[in-house]
Amino acid sequence: MPGSGSWSGSWSGSGSGHRALVRQGQRVLVRRRPTPRPAPGEIRIATQIAGVCGTDLQMLRGLRDDPSPVLGHEGVALVSAVGMGVGDEFAPGTPVVVNPTHPTDPSFLLGHNVDGLWQEQTLIPAHAVRDGQVIPLPQAPESELAALLEPLAVVRYALATLAAFRPRTLLVYGDGTVGHLAVRAARHWLGAEVRTVLVHHTGQGLEWSAARSARADLLLAQGPDRTRTLRAVSAEGPTAVLLATPRDATRACLEEAVTFAGEDTTVDVLGGLPPLATTPLLPGIDLNAVRAANCAGLPDPARWVHARTGTGGQVRLIGHRGVGNSHLRDAAAELCRAPDRYRDLVTHCVGIEEAAPLLSRLAQDRNRVFDGRRLVKLAVRLAPDPRPTPTVPSHTARAHALPSHTAPSHTTPSHTTTEN
Template sequence: MTAAEHIPHHQALVREAGRVRLRVRPTHAPAPGELLVAVQVAGLCGTDIQMLRGLRDDPAPVIGHEGICHVVAAGTGAPDSLSPGTPVLVNPTHRSDPSFLLGHNVDGLMQERTHIPATAVHDGLVVPLTQPPDPVLGTLIEPLAAVCYAFALLGTVGPRTLVVYGDGTIGQLAVRAARRWLGEDVRVVLVHHSRDGLEWSARHPVAGTELLLDGEGHEALRLDGPTAVLLATPRTGTLNALESALRLDCRDLTIDMFGGLPPGATSALLPGVDLAAVRAANCAGLPVPAAFTRVRGPQGRSVRLTGHRGVGNDHLLEAAAELAGRPDLYRDLVTHVVEPREAAKIMNSLSAGLGRNVAGSRLIKLAVQFPRTPPSSSLSSESA
């Protein structure tokens, strides 16, 4: 590490007793096989908000799995390709080691310095970034990679129409990226779960995208040919969106349960179908070919179901290249860019369930920028 990179303490946004507090933590050298990375910018995602609100029991005190970093120190035995100074992405999901899920059961990126465990380093989850986008857009790499994965699945059916449920970051990324991965002629429909979301989309239009509000007649859409549905919903909304999609008037329907499911989720419209197992069948880009399950939907129609967890490294690099190549298409999605102290205030407001409006505007993606100067030790006992 250079003198500028070697800091004895670092700032971290830490979950403590139901609140997020800005703390100073000691910065330790990496153990054998580990990496220490400096976080340039980190993003807050919908899953993180669920954790802040106590809807998930993930134990990591420091959340965050989206962002751009660079290596500042490597433990003995770490690959030469990950030498100090290398810009990197961290793939947050380990396909075979459940002990590593970045920002969920190991401390994540909402801090100036993050240790990456040896299991993640050894198995290639730290990815050198050869084509970095604008740093703030780095918060969109991982979610766009997940959209890329979804389109790799849905693209196998050659859809003429894409129906996206959900007006958060994933849904907004999907409608912007659809024609890149599904073809210029695909019809795109975005179904919103709130009128506020619908109004935001109307103010930030994507050419050729139809905007609808859930519950206001979208199930009567005229759909010709293969139709792909992306459930870009929080886990609390996925079942309702799934059942709404199953009622679409469509003879050739494929549904990707992107948004996750509550434990033990079942649907009366799909008796006997283990929805969680269907969703978990694809993980981090494997298997190839991907797994689909045929089910019997309402009125006896055959429906293809799929889902996925995590992303592959190729998805991350493809998303980074897309953001670097077409930044203006995605820039409006990073609606709030703040320093750590302000981030703590926003996160605490979100944890209290006070909606998605921050500083008078709708939050799509929060980007937290970490300074490269050593923090003041006076922060060590300060809360936000």
Template structure:
């Protein structure tokens, strides 16, 4: 057994350490991450807002197959580009980067359940690996906007100025309607200034207090891309601003049993949990007593990942600048320590939207290097 480098969480600290590199057993897959991203839920884990146990986090990225154990599918040849769908729709024991060690390491050993469950997705050889950190979050946006589209909204309100929020603002006219008015609600004035400086920003850029005083032509769709401690407040602001003709997708996390007096009797966390891993598609929707259509979801299906990959290949320039910071494993540990100890997301004098971490160089050896165990 050899060793590889990884960004490891230990006793509240983050550092680069050496982890054992095990050969894949029957049905298992060893992959080498090329680029990985850091997402909002990762930051919540670093700040102690989530208790996920994985020592190595990271569920966004693109990797190459290094070796496959006996019984793995024939397409798992060394060198094959892959993405890993992090959320198993039926097996809660597989949640990449949360309860299973994630992609912020030079080698990741995927359990057999990842392959048998179809969670490993081969990608075209020409895929732009530098956009890897955007692949999974854009797939989340795909599922969200596809769920909102049948309601033909005139206005789309996106609450949240992280990666999901910015991606949704840029993809809305592709995946809802070219005439929809897009409103992006920001957490800070600095974040709004960053949006305004970009070339693909929303039609209307608001701060959270401005939402309830802004006229929103209906029908209104809302996408809540907020951390779990802000989601209920965001929902209440949208309900107050939009009136009756409203459909809401809760992408952001929620504490168990979360409720709001504006939607009596509705268990918000249960509504979100009804759609997991992209199943069902279209998502299950709850109509509340006051006529609000409400759904949420955690994770995506492979079709959403493929649609995301196609969109990034079609128009990479529309999304590339959302990767605001790029570094290696050592730099990632430094950034993660900074985020863990601060309530803001300013790194090296600039607000972080998406961090891209370079981990391995791409290799081209596609010889049959299948490991028998």
């Protein structure tokens, strides 16, 4: 069968239905659903590993009104069946990733208004297949690393956009999955000389980062050291700011970044925003319009705006939603090229039966410690693991990544959040 590595041979047919993680209010339950037979042009895929995103948690908590009962837009699957007219590149057993965001058709948003990957079998509609939303992978990331593919593609999109401004420093707000991925990928995609700074939500998050062999050059939380460092960093040359924050923290972090912005600062508004978001520090700027100006890789090059600040300075603003297919391919290649750089970010991996109560708990409790370990990325395994049983449990975090160039700076908690 097509594909390579541990993914080959795990796909299966429809049988008597399939299991799915179905949300009911703030609870997630395992339910058996009928497995559809693909119509002409459709593809059915068997999820191998799915990731849990901060957006998923917002939907579980009722903070968004997306209608899909089955969430999940991150992960890798195998083609399990195809309808008539589907190309040979989608032969059963082929590893694929689905681009969850259609660049021009809002009716396809995987795991939001179309049933997502938190199920053993998912049907991809013909128009999404026709428009290239299903991407064959010549080489798929190993096992649990597949949960990082889409968030790393988000980082690829951000860094590819920011690279045009040749930053000396990458300042990342948010110590969730995307924030950690950004500082680890920065030297690969921005250049070996870039300096990385990661602003944390809590002291516990900073402690977790400090214990990693792959970490930002500077680790910050709230306090005098943070203020001094942000002012110094902004004065030392071109600075790129990445807001890897959920919607309830993005505006505050943007305001802080603008306050300390130097003469050559570009801010990427990646994090979500509440409706009609504005700030007096950026008069006349519709922040949601900035974020929506670039979607799923279009246009290329990306749009950005020059904004004057309320204090008389100026800053470049850029934003984006979704990812392009090229970003997904680049992310898959990077996870295959340097798996040890990212492996320890998948701190927990559970099966579908374990996932239901854990997701229900996450929907009601923002505590990020499970089984005595800090949760960064949760992966859900929806297919049997084809590898031999490891000596160390697969959910145990391991740090095998590249060392940082400088020692971290330790301070106290900040106000950003971690669910990215």
